[in-house]
Amino acid sequence: MKKVLIFSMFISSILLFAQDRDHNTISYRSLTVADWSNPNAFLFGPTPLIKGYGELSDSLKMMHDGGTFYEINDTYYSINTWADYYYWFTQRYWFMFRRPVLEYEFYYLTNNTIEMIKYIASPNYEGKIYPTTFTxxxxxxxxxxxxxSNFVQNETDMSQLNSLLSRNLYEKNPPINRRNNNNVAFIDNPSVLLPANSHVDGSSESLKGGGRSSGSSNSSGSSSSTSRSSRTIAN
Structure with a gap:
């Protein structure tokens, strides 16, 4: 009888541990409006669940002394704040939003934090689960x-989120096709597109263009003898 009791307690402890581990897989952080465009809140905050690294992400990170760089169709985005992250997310997963993603881009370029948050935090985002782990x-x-309840709670939720985004990404065409087989672009200031044949040597020359002043660092593109050129993508 004693052995049976001990065995039952052992099984119960395993089940409780498994349950706790499942529910505590994701650690949450509480943020405020001021944290949306604060680089420190992103740098020292929770890691996004959905990422977008490309082949040049590591090279750009080394070239710019750190930082996060996500890719969409050979265009690289510098991610320094949660505002930056959701700018990239809306561009990549545009089909998850009811209203045009250019609306978020406008708020982003004009530093309108409240409207950016409203765009993301409202039913305008049609996903059941968000790709981040902060309230x-x-x-x-x-x-x-x-x-x-709108965030990933366990591995099942994470799998469903990945499946939803991946399936729709391949089924739908992006609203703006920026792919060019001969070009790789890097966006540090989101109002500027830098073609691959532009000069990217880590020099102090920075991209020019009207855009956000926070959450961006000076940038340059991949090494080439051709001169720098750029074109705006924000209308």
Whole structure:
């Protein structure tokens, strides 16, 4: 009888551990409106669940003394804040939003933090689960980023989120096709597109263009003897 009791307690402890591990897989952080465009909140905050590294991400990271660089169709985005992250996310997964993603881009380029958050935190985002693990306390009606039920709770949720995004990504065509087989672009300032044949040697020369002043660092592209050229992508 004693052995049976001990065995039962052992099995119960295993089940409880498994349950706890499943529910505590994701660690959450609470953020405020001020953290949306704060590089420190991104650097020292929770890692995004959905990432977008490309072949040149590591090279760009070394070239610019750190930083995160995500890719879409050979275009690289410098990710320094949560505003930057969701700019990349809206561009890549545009089909997850009811309203045009150019709306978020406008708010992003004009540093309108509240409107950026409203765009992401409202039912405008049609996904059941968000790709990040922070709750955001913001004065917004129906703020979905404040409710933890809208975030990944376990591995099953994570698998469903990955499946949803991947399936739709291949089934739908992007609204703006920036692919060019001869070009690889790097976006540090999101209002500027830098073609691959532009000069990228880590020099102090920075991209020019009207865009966000926060969350960006000076940038240059891959080495080449050709002169720098750029074109705007934000209308």
């Amino acid at each position: 955001l306390d913001a004065p917004i009606v129906g703020n979905r980023l404040f409710d933890r």
